[in-house]
Amino acid sequence: MVSALAAHDFEQARALSVASAVLDPEVPCVTVADLGILRSVDIIDGVAVAKVTPTYSGCPAVLAIELAVETALLDAGFEARIERVISPAWTTDWITPAGREKLRAYGIAPPGKTSSSKMALFGEIVVACPRCASQNTSKISEFGSTACKAQYQCADCKEPFDYFKCI
Amino acid sequence: MATNADFANTLIALADDHLILGHRLSQWCGHAPMLEEDLSMPNMALDLIGQARNLYSYACILEGSGRSEDDLAFLRSDREYKNCLMVERPNGDFAHTILRELYFAAFMHPYWEAAQSSADKTICGYAQKAEKEIAYHIRHCGEWVIRLGDGTKESAERMRKAVTALHPYTEELFTITPAHQACIDAGLLPDLATLKSAWSMTISTIFKDAFLEIPEIAFPQEGGRDGRHTEDFGHLLSELQFMQRAYPGQKW
Numbered sequence: 001m002v003s004a005l006a007a008h009d010f011e012q013a014r015a016l017s018v019a020s021a022v023l024d025p026e027v028p029c030v031t032v033a034d035l036g037i038l039r040s041v042d043i044i045d046g047v048a049v050a051k052v053t054p055t056y057s058g059c060p061a062v063l064a065i066e067l068a069v070e071t072a073l074l075d076a077g078f079e080a081r082i083e084r085v086i087s088p089a090w091t092t093d094w095i096t097p098a099g100r101e102k103l104r105a106y107g108i109a110p111p112g113k114t115s116s117s118k119m120a121l122f123g124e125i126v127v128a129c130p131r132c133a134s135q136n137t138s139k140i141s142e143f144g145s146t147a148c149k150a151q152y153q154c155a156d157c158k159e160p161f162d163y164f165k166c167i
Numbered sequence: 168m169a170t171n172a173d174f175a176n177t178l179i180a181l182a183d184d185h186l187i188l189g190h191r192l193s194q195w196c197g198h199a200p201m202l203e204e205d206l207s208m209p210n211m212a213l214d215l216i217g218q219a220r221n222l223y224s225y226a227c228i229l230e231g232s233g234r235s236e237d238d239l240a241f242l243r244s245d246r247e248y249k250n251c252l253m254v255e256r257p258n259g260d261f262a263h264t265i266l267r268e269l270y271f272a273a274f275m276h277p278y279w280e281a282a283q284s285s286a287d288k289t290i291c292g293y294a295q296k297a298e299k300e301i302a303y304h305i306r307h308c309g310e311w312v313i314r315l316g317d318g319t320k321e322s323a324e325r326m327r328k329a330v331t332a333l334h335p336y337t338e339e340l341f342t343i344t345p346a347h348q349a350c351i352d353a354g355l356l357p358d359l360a361t362l363k364s365a366w367s368m369t370i371s372t373i374f375k376d377a378f379l380e381i382p383e384i385a386f387p388q389e390g391g392r393d394g395r396h397t398e399d400f401g402h403l404l405s406e407l408q409f410m411q412r413a414y415p416g417q418k419w
Contacts, residue, residue, distance in 0.1 A: 001195075036169070053293055054296075056211035056213075056214065056217060056296070056300060057214060057217030057218045057220075057221055057296055057300060058214050058215070058216055058217020058218070058220075058300075059213075059217065059291070060213070086221075086289060086292030086293060086296075087288055087289070087291055087292030087295070088292070089292050089296040090296070091295075091299070135232035135240065140203075141202070141203040141206060141207075142203070142207060142303070142306070142307050143203065143206040143207040143210040143211075143307075144206065147205075147210055147213055165300040165303075167300065167304075
């Protein structure tokens, strides 16, 4: 019995680690675990059940992400099922500190950690340049290459960069 | 007491607003006056169509009739769509498009805020996400309305024309159908009457900075919630539905 439980725990941990390593298709420097869109992986009746939450209502990557997680689990020898979780809704606050650092290193300014505040949406915000850390930056476009990003430019190092919008 | 049919039908009407407005915005892709707008229009369209998909899918589950979100989006006749007339109006010039989006976003923001305390957990989840998305639309479109209203003689004149043309359509946003009333009574969906002050506040604040007057509505333009649409709607549907009508069941 003890060994059966241990085997179950081991398989569950392995499934979680396999699913956690899947990269986001649009921002491939971070994993689904870094972004906080993989909510959990459990082995239920021998099936690896991964709970995934969408970032944006209209995010075209949602299906790609679900398929990638399912494929990763299948490749690792699991029988897999994906469940889409709607509530509680994902916000950028779910991005882990490690995920934020990876975004910055990749050249994308990470979102501020104030998504529930209206100030983040309506107030003026300071976005630090991911290259030189200068706060002397300005917004070029409210909308960027994907639904989750806006475009900024650094006035000091002149580098244009993506900003991961705080929602 | 709200039946599942009341709930589903009310969600479908709201989803229709989102789908049709999203389709209208998508028509700007590749035609916008500047690069930022060529990005912003499809981005906002994507938000609206994503929100429509959520609402359609959930309505299908509530209905339990085996219809899918695609059936609802692509395979109904014009009379079966219950979107308000404003969202189907032709894009017109940029001033018309941006004002229409502002009118709608200023309505949906307090709607989603209120919907977060719905007795239905799925609606709460959708609302939490959509509220933040639509806030961006208000900000972006509001800035444009101010820039154009407080811009050149030409831009201010076009903004005024857009207000005159579109304001009479705003009343229909607040129409409460009997099915919607049942959902309000059951605590499932927001009471639209309570959203009016937030909507008016957003619009009047922006109009003040844009030097625009809020006109009196002598003849509200309504009918969409009953399935009575404008001539332009048929043309819109012919484009929206073409692939599924020409190649039934087509997938890609």
